[in-house]
Amino acid sequence: AIHAENYMILTSPASWEKLGPNKRHKAELKLNENITIWNLAKQVMASVNEEFAEKYTALAVTHNFIGSPHIDRQNVGPFYGLS
DSSP states (O other): OOBOSEEEEEEOGGGOTTSOHHHHHHHHHHHHHTHHHHHHHHHHHHHHOHHHHHHOOEEEEEESOBOOSOOOSSOOSOOOOOO
């Protein structure tokens, strides 16, 4: 099980092509409202792995996250965790 006081996923325009117009608009608004967080995360990632920083398409931002070992069937690619 996963628990967090706050949990937000931001996505990049590169991941929006398969979304319908309403979901695309919501994703765009959310990214624009949180662009500073997105850009700071990109900078941190680039300091560790520039190649990955250029191609990742989603960012989960959490507060007081508590998780347990699990298999995420929606995330099938590589990912980084930062605390």
